[in-house]
Amino acid sequence: MYLIFLFSVAGTFSFAMLATAIVDLNIMLKYEGILYKMEEQGFTYYEEGKQYKKRWIEVVDIGCYRQYNKKQSVIYKYQVKFIDNSVHVLALRGRIGTEVFKEKFEDYWLTYVEKS
16 A cells, blocks of 8 residues: 555656656747846846846846745845836856856846946
C-alpha cells in the first residue's frame, strides 16, 4: 500500500515538472527567450504569463527596498516602481545576478529617460 502511494506521488511530481517545462518552453518560443528587453524607447518584461511594455518615462524609481514577509522577517527586494504605483520585482535566476542587472537597468533608465 505504501509503495503504491509513493509511486502515485512520484508520478504526480513528474507530471507537474513536465507541465512546467512545457509552459516555460512555450514562453521562450513565444517571446524569443527574452525576459527583459531594454531599448532606447523603453523596456519589455514578462511577468505571470503576460508581456508588459513600459517607456522609460513611466519609471519612477529603481532600487533595493526593505519589506516584511508573512513571518515579519525583514527581506530586501530589487524593484522597479512606476508612475501608476505598480511595482515590478527584479528576480533573476541564472548567470547574471539581480544586483548587476539592477545597475545595468539604472544605466539604461538614466540614459534614456531624458530622451523619451
